[in-house]
Amino acid sequence: MRRVALGVAGGTGSGKTTVASKILAAVGRDRIAFLAxxxxxxxxxxxxxxxxxxxxxxxxxxxxxxxxxxxVEALKQGIAIEVxxxxxxxxxxxxxxxxxxxRPVILVEGILLFAEPKLxxxxxxxxxxxxDADVRLARRIQRDIEDRGRTVGDVLRQYMETVRPMHLEFxxxxxRWADVIVPEGGANxxxxxxVTARVEQLLAExxxxx
Numbered sequence: 606m607r608r609v610a611l612g613v614a615g616g617t618g619s620g621k622t623t624v625a626s627k628i629l630a631a632v633g634r635d636r637i638a639f640l641a642x643x644x645x646x647x648x649x650x651x652x653x654x655x656x657x658x659x660x661x662x663x664x665x666x667x668x669x670x671x672x673x674x675x676x677v678e679a680l681k682q683g684i685a686i687e688v689x690x691x692x693x694x695x696x697x698x699x700x701x702x703x704x705x706x707x708r709p710v711i712l713v714e715g716i717l718l719f720a721e722p723k724l725x726x727x728x729x730x731x732x733x734x735x736x737d738a739d740v741r742l743a744r745r746i747q748r749d750i751e752d753r754g755r756t757v758g759d760v761l762r763q764y765m766e767t768v769r770p771m772h773l774e775f776x777x778x779x780x781r782w783a784d785v786i787v788p789e790g791g792a793n794x795x796x797x798x799x800v801t802a803r804v805e806q807l808l809a810e811x812x813x814x815x
Contacts, residue, residue: 606709606811606812607681607811607812608680608681608683608707608708608709608710608711608811609709609710609711609729609730609804609807609808609811610677610680610681610710610711610712610713610727610728610729610730611628611710611711611712611713611728611729611730611731611732611804612713612714612715612718612719612724612725612728612730612731612732613625613628613712613713613714613715613718613732613734614714614715614716614717614718614719614731614732614733614734614776614779614780614783615716615733615734615735615736615776615780615790616716616736616738616741616772616776616777617663617716617741617744617745617768617772618736618740618741618742618743618744618745618748619734619735619736619741619790620734620736620744620789620790620792621714621715621716621734621790622641622714623790624714624732624734624787624790624797624800625639625712625714627797627801628712628797628800628801628804629712631797631801631804632710632801632804632805635708636708636709636710636808637708637709637710637711637712638680638705638706638707638708638710638711638712639705639712639713639714640673640676640677640688640705640711640712640713640714641713641714641715642668642673642713642714642715642716642717642718643691643715644688644689644690644691644703645668645669645670645672645673645689645691646662646667646668646669646691646696646698647667647668647669648696648697648698649696649697651696657696658762658763660696661767661771662763662767663716663767663768663770663771663772663775664767664771664775665717665720665721665775668715668717669689670721670723670724671723672689673713673724674721674723674724674727676688676705677711677713677724677727678727679707680705680707680708680711681707681711681727682707683707684707685704685705685706685707686704686705687702687703687704687705688702688703688704688705689702690702690703693752693753694753694754709808709811710804710808713728716772716776717775717776717779718731718779719731719733719779719780719782719783720775720776720778720779725782729807730784730785730803730804730807731782731783731784731785732783732784732785732786732787732800733779733780733782733783733785733786733787734786734787734790735780735786735787735788735789736788736789736790738769742764745760745764745768746760746761784803785799785800785803787800
């Protein structure tokens with residue numbers, strides 16, 4: 606059986622995770638191996654807040670794309686992998702990993718997936734979640750305060766210095782590689798039903814169950 610790899614990309618706060626969750630629920634978690642690009646951030650060497658603020662987390666080079674490529678390739682070959690666990694408070698990987706077993710569908714979610722040629726070539730179906738910038742910023746502020754212990758000022762500073770410029774340089778242009786663009790993320794029921802139907806079609810073509 607040939608395994609099917611899906612990619613869900615889009616700007617920060619666009620609703621990628623919601624879309625990925627809807628796909629998981631519709632297709633079935635027992636049929637999907639899920640990977641988040643955020644798990645593959647590289648360790649940051651920093652001794653002060655000033656040094657940390659100068660680090661660009663929104664450039665493709667901040668992510669260990671070579672490892673993600675190896676992991677997707679392994680899953681496609683039916684080999685289990687050990688996914689890193691990243692601590693967003695100290696900006697380093699922990700000593701723990703999460704084992705992910707191969708499944709008929711490999712679902713990868715992340716902002717910069719389609720900006721990386723090696724990742725694009727591994728994806729059989731690419732979904733870009735397109736949401737207005739003001740909605741994305743509001744979601745980013747809420748997430749970083751509640752989940753990552755950030756302040757509003759720090760979130761806005763990072764947004765203006767790196768998040769927005771990198772989005773315009775890498776994330777936004779990468780949607781030209783998408784097979785389908787989903788406006789408004791998880792709220793777009795019609796688009797999600799179409800995506801789910803396409804996944805089922807790809808699975809049938811790949812010979813799931815043969």
